[in-house]
Amino acid sequence: MPILVDIDVMLARRKMSVGELADRVGITPANLAVLKNGRAKAVRFATLAALCEVLKCQPGDLLRWEGEDTAGG
Numbered sequence: 001m002p003i004l005v006d007i008d009v010m011l012a013r014r015k016m017s018v019g020e021l022a023d024r025v026g027i028t029p030a031n032l033a034v035l036k037n038g039r040a041k042a043v044r045f046a047t048l049a050a051l052c053e054v055l056k057c058q059p060g061d062l063l064r065w066e067g068e069d070t071a072g073g
Contacts, residue, residue: 004064007036010055025050 011021018036022029027047034040035047048059055062 002066002068003038004066005036005038005040005062006064007032007051007062010057010061014055016055021051021054024054 007021011018018032019029022032025032025047035043048062051062052059
C-alpha cells in the first residue's frame, strides 16, 4: 500500500510507549498496533486528530504517501 504510517517514529521522538499513546488517545493497544503496523484499511479523522493532539504533530508527520515505483518494487 502506498500510504505509510510513521507512528513509531513519533513515539520514539516523544519517548512514549504504544500503551501510553493508546490510553491517552482512547483506543485499544491492539487497534493502535494495527494502525502502526500499516494493516489498517481506514482511520477515523477523530482518531487521527487525537493522535496529533497527544503527539503534538501534524497528520503529515504520521502518514505519508509513497508511490508504487518508489516503494522498492
